[in-house]
Amino acid sequence: MYNGRMDPTEHVSHFNQRMVVHSKSEALLCKVFLSNLGPVVMRWFDSLKEDFINSFKELTRVFRARFVTCSRVPQPLDFLLSMAMQERETLKTYSDRYWEMFNEINGDFDDVAMRTFKVGLPAKYDLRKSLTRKPVKSMCRLINRIDEYKWVNEDQ
Structure with a gap:
């Protein structure tokens, strides 16, 4: 309706x-x-x-x-580039917020999204270290890796 x-x-x-x-x-x-x-x-x-x-x-x-x-106006790529995990924010909350913003942006920016998600994580996070040591090559793999870390580290 x-x-x-x-x-x-x-x-x-x-x-x-x-x-x-x-x-x-x-x-x-x-x-x-x-x-x-x-x-x-x-x-x-x-x-x-x-x-x-x-x-x-x-x-x-x-x-x-x-x-x-x-009408919904697509968000500029700048919005995605400026995202970072907030203090006391869980990995789940950050990733949900990140993907919601990613879906609001028009264009093919998967490479940028994969990199900026990692950069938005605090340096102390094991997920960031893992993504630095072994970068993902697709959005699907990034989402799978995030999900793995959500299960293992529910407090992050």
Whole structure:
């Protein structure tokens, strides 16, 4: 249900994924799309002039344009580069915060992310020492290594 506060592009994308088997029926797409709008958004839709929208593509274009202020803005890479583990922060909390920020950045920065995660750890951490001695070559391996250390050192 779209409430007028979420990213409209994400909403349309999720809707399209759910409706992929019905994508040939424009009328059905429009009707089902409207059934996923909350009260505030329905008031907006009801205020549109009759025959203003002629296709599902047009409906989603107008919808995105109207709710563009709710769009999520990707974060710059600088945000990731400035992250560091805080005093008394656990490894779990730091890694959760780090990956959340990583997912907000557009672009292919896996190499940078793998390096800056390590640099953000305090020098005393065994995980940092391990990543220095034996660097990982993929995000998957980094996440696996972090998970191993979370299990072994839950207090870190």
